[in-house]
Amino acid sequence: MRNQNINKQRHLSRKTILILLFIWTFVPFIPILIWSFSLRWNYPSLIPEFSLRAWKYIFTQKEIITSLTKSILISSIVTVLSLLIGLPAARALGMYHFKGKKLVSLLVSLPAIVPLLAVAMGIQVVFIKLGLSNSITGVILIHLVPVMPYMIMNLQSVFEGYNPEIEQQARVLGANALITFCKVTIPTILPGIIVACLFSFVVSWSQYLLTLIIGGATTKTLPLLLFAFLNSGDYAIGGAVCIVFVLPALIILFGSSKYLAGSKTM
């Protein structure tokens, strides 16, 4: 009973925090949302003149659709690649003890600490020589730099909480190696993997500077387009693009929220 009460209390406090977070996250979007439905919004009027101009523009402008697909494509590929690179690294860091582990950990987190602008300049010179500049491949590669620390650090904590004995437990209960991997290993670490992928996707999704430096004018992802609209001073379209920009991240976030909340490791 006491246990249940504590659980209930925990549940309540968790709910309160969620609501506060919700407000914190979404209140800033209110003016943006209003802007996107406005024709103009001049001082001293409290409510702007309503118009669907910006939204009509967005759904008819091929440029926006193209960069949306491009952004989704790039971030997805970056996520998958970073997962493939990150899994073995994180497993090693999370489960084994070896000499120089701290140094490796530091090196892994370095891209999240060092200002990437400086690094990107150097990389660009190399990329130009390799013919990777102004290409989607180049953008994907440069996105991997800031994404990897998030991927590895997230997965590392998954493996730190993972007890490989659970595989032995499945084996003695009658599961062969393949069934153990599919039915026990993967489902056990899946919530953590999903969270790590989510982080990686969002980090890649919101890259502006790196895409600009390496991708140049040819790889216009959504953030690049957004900046262009904001610079042009058209706040209505800027607001609408903003919302389109945020939407995929939100969809992913809510889709995977059940894994984010209270993922209990063993």
Place this chain on the structure above:
Amino acid sequence: MTKLQLIDLTKRYANNPEPSVKNFNLTIQPGELVAFLGPSGCGKTTVLKMISGLLTPTNGDVLFNDTSVVTIPPEKREVSMVFQKPLLFPHMSVGENVGFGLKMRKQKKKDIEKKVEKMLKLVHLQGYASRRVKELSGGQEQRISLARGLVIEPRIFLLDEPLSALDASLRIEMRELIRSIQRHMQVTTICVTHDQEEAVMLADKIALMLDGSLQQYGSPEIFYEQPKTKRIAEFFGCTNFVKGVQKGKTIQTKFGTYTLPKLTEDNRDAYLVIRPEAVEISHESNALKAKVKSRIFMGTHVRYIIDVFDQEFQITLESATVYKEGDILPFKLIENRLWVVPYDKSK
């Protein structure tokens, strides 16, 4: 019911010149509950993993009812194992966890449900099948783990320190539960533990392991009454040893000469083993005299640390005795509770 035989079982790891388990020989009769007792790192778990097939022995053989099983992979060996941690599968319900082994054996859904419910009843968690693993307490988790291991009706049931992660009161409850279920199901069981008291309370027989080899095997009483070596006696809580010379069934020490009828005849340097309980107050003229160094009240009895011939002894007497620090305590040894072990030069 399955008879388990371990023959010359040896495990050597590549990075270690000393084998973790060496020449382990043991026969466990069908339906017996045996405790593997020993300090951590003595190779107990390695032996379990070789029985279950999770490790391949470097040498030796494992026989179930006189048939070798070393080439059979763990999933086909019909051995189940409960680990120190419950290791429940977090993405499955309690019922799915318990039924996992049956599902792997492709049993019908209806049969699985029936067996799972029956097993849950046996571990006093009836009606928990649809619960999520996250909702369980530590003790409940370990009971589910137990149920999951037993529901497949294994030929051999292995427990690797299943109680050490639980707190004291739960440990006793679980110990009783394991004992009663084992009796009920008559499955040949090995339970690994480093806790001497747990081994004594739980098992029919104890296999004491030190440094990768089997030191002594037998009923719990034998380890108290007739330990083979000084180390074994020490492991079972005896700290009083007096050097002497054994001639036949008689041992001569500075405490006197004692004849032990159960002793094998031998002529050698030896230790007289005096368990803390093998002492009583004596007012006879030939009583030994000791100086009390400290008195510790233990509830049902009193533990005295005494000084005899410049050697420190620990003895336990009934709680009515009231010798204070510095008092002279006259005592004698209870002859039929003494034992002799060979003299150990290394110590």
